[in-house]
Amino acid sequence: MDVRRPAVIIAVAALGLVGAGSPPGGPRRAALLPERIVVLHPAEQLGAVVAAAGDVWVDDRARQRLLRVDGASGRVRAEVAVDGRIALASAPHAVWALQSGGGYGAALRGPLLRIDPRTGRVRARIELDGTAGHPVLGFGIQAAGRHVWVWGPRDILGVDARTRRVTRRIAIDDGHGEVTGFAAAAGRLVAGTADGHLLCFEARTGRRTGVLAIAARRPSPRALAGRRLLFTATGAVGVVNLASGRLAWRRRLGFRAGASLAGDGLVWVHSAATHEPGDRVTALRLADGTVVTSGIVPAFGSTGIAAAAGRVAIATAGGALLVLTPFPA
Numbered sequence: 423m424d425v426r427r428p429a430v431i432i433a434v435a436a437l438g439l440v441g442a443g444s445p446p447g448g449p450r451r452a453a454l455l456p457e458r459i460v461v462l463h464p465a466e467q468l469g470a471v472v473a474a475a476g477d478v479w480v481d482d483r484a485r486q487r488l489l490r491v492d493g494a495s496g497r498v499r500a501e502v503a504v505d506g507r508i509a510l511a512s513a514p515h516a517v518w519a520l521q522s523g524g525g526y527g528a529a530l531r532g533p534l535l536r537i538d539p540r541t542g543r544v545r546a547r548i549e550l551d552g553t554a555g556h557p558v559l560g561f562g563i564q565a566a567g568r569h570v571w572v573w574g575p576r577d578i579l580g581v582d583a584r585t586r587r588v589t590r591r592i593a594i595d596d597g598h599g600e601v602t603g604f605a606a607a608a609g610r611l612v613a614g615t616a617d618g619h620l621l622c623f624e625a626r627t628g629r630r631t632g633v634l635a636i637a638a639r640r641p642s643p644r645a646l647a648g649r650r651l652l653f654t655a656t657g658a659v660g661v662v663n664l665a666s667g668r669l670a671w672r673r674r675l676g677f678r679a680g681a682s683l684a685g686d687g688l689v690w691v692h693s694a695a696t697h698e699p700g701d702r703v704t705a706l707r708l709a710d711g712t713v714v715t716s717g718i719v720p721a722f723g724s725t726g727i728a729a730a731a732g733r734v735a736i737a738t739a740g741g742a743l744l745v746l747t748p749f750p751a
Contacts (some may be wrong), residue, residue, distance in 0.1 A: 460745040461720065462496045464489055468737035473730035474512035475539040478745065480726075480737050481508050488519055490542050491743065493733055500542030504535070513565040515539070516583065520563045520572060529559035529574060534581060546586045550579065566606035569625070573604035578613060580625070592628040594621070603642025605651060612651055612664070614641035620651070622664065634667045645683040647708060652689060654679045659691050661708065671711030675704060684729035688714060692724040692736050703727075703736060703746065719744055 469481035477499065478491040488508065490500040506522030509530055517539050523531030536546040550558040550572060560574040565583075569590070572579040578601070580590030592611075594601055599616030606612075611623040618639060622632040638655035645652045649665045657679050660672030676695030683689055691704045701724045704716040723739035734746040 458747055459719065460496055460747075462491065462743040462745065463741055464491060464498055464743055466741045467739055468741055468743060469507060469725050469739075470510040471726040471728045471735055471737040471743075472510045472512040472517065473728040473733070473735060474517050476731050477539070478728065478733075478735045478743065479510060479512070479517050479539075480735075480743060481510065483507055484741075488517075488537070490539075493731060493735075493745065496743075496745065502535075502537060502542060502544060506530075509560065509562045511563040511565040511570060512539070513570070513583065516545075516565070516570075518563055518565055518570045520560050528561065530561065531557070531559060532572075534563070534570070534572065536583070536586065548581055548586055548588075551588065561601065562604060564604060564606050566608075566625075569606070571604065571606045571611070573601055573613065575600035578604065578611065578623070578628075590625070590628055592623060598633075602640045603644065603653065605643035605646045605653075607646035608648075610646060610664075612643045612646065614643050614653065614655075616640055620653075620662065620664075632664075634662065634664070636662055636669060638672075644681045647683065647687075650708060652681060652683055652708065654681050654691075657693060657695075659689065659693075659706070661711065673706065673711055673713075675702060680724065680727055682727045682729045682734075683708065684734075688729070690727055690729040690734050692727045694722070694724065701736075701738075703734070705748070715748065719746075 465482040466484040469483045471480040476493050480489050482489050488502040488504050492499050504521050509520045511518045517537040519535040520530045532550040534548040535544050538545050558577050560572045564571050568583050569580045576594050578592040579588050582589045598619045601613045603614040609625045611625050613621045620634040641653045641655045643653045651662045657677045658674040659681050661670040663670050675693035679693040681691045687708045689706045689708050693702045700718040705714040721738045721742050724736050726737045728735045736744040
């Protein structure tokens with residue numbers, strides 16, 4: 423059954439009620455001020471979402487498809503068959519998808535797909551080879567430089583994008599619990615752990631360079647920008663200065679939150695709070711956590727957010743894909 427229904431465009435005038443309200447800890451009159459919100463319905467259930475080459479790529483969980491959605495018109499431009507639920511990452515010349523591989527639970531078994539963002543064609547299928555009795559399981563992926571990193575409860579693998587081979591293997595011991603999030607950039611890797619620590623590694627060798635304890639339950643690193651690490655944790659978003667080991671700022675937005683770092687230094691967050699009539703979207707400055715804009719969107723159950731090319735896309739478990747075009751900050 424084709425569930426792709428026409429887009430609904432909500433103009434600024436219609437956002438007076440939806441955009442009202444202030445985020446916890448934010449300025450009293452913070453309001454979401456997009457030029458428009460386009461509400462698309464490309465599937466029955468949506469999962470992970472990334473932006474690449476001006477388009478939005480999103481996991482159609484119900485039909486096991488990766489959808490390429492035109493960022494301007496909302497038209498589905500391509501569909502790629504996948505095996506189960508997927509995690510996504512984007513790079514300048516590739517979209518990466520890690521498949522669940524037909525297994526159950528939160529872990530993803532692969533293979534890892536490299537997809538050409540211009541044509542939508544699968545260019546490589548890379549197996550996640552483990553040792554005997556120790557299969558590699560992934561929770562997510564992140565692209566940085568010439569590598570795409572697969573991270574899971576006990577392993578971090580670096581896949582060379584050129585050779586399409588696993589060239590880095592970092593085993594995580596049981597000392598801090600399972601890995602709960604991961605970020606990579608500029609030769610540095612940071613993994614969050616279940617007991618509230620950040621494990622820092624050198625990307626080239628895999629050598630551990632530090633362990634930081636932060637006051638957050640199950641921190642999930644999201645992005646690295648110089649010495650700043652963006653993370654989420656149980657409905658909160660914050661930044662840690664890795665040089666000093668100190669928390670730079672933190673804001674609680676509800677009981678659940680996910681974040682995406684845009685190229686202009688804004689952190690876009692989707693969150694949910696029990697007392698609000700919809701999910702919230704908030705933009706904060708990476709440098710100091712200042713709320714730039716915030717408001718309620720007409721959807722519940724956000725599963726991912728991606729910010730690029732002047733647009734912000736939010737996927738939901740109910741199949742809605744919201745594309746926001748914000749006013750300049």
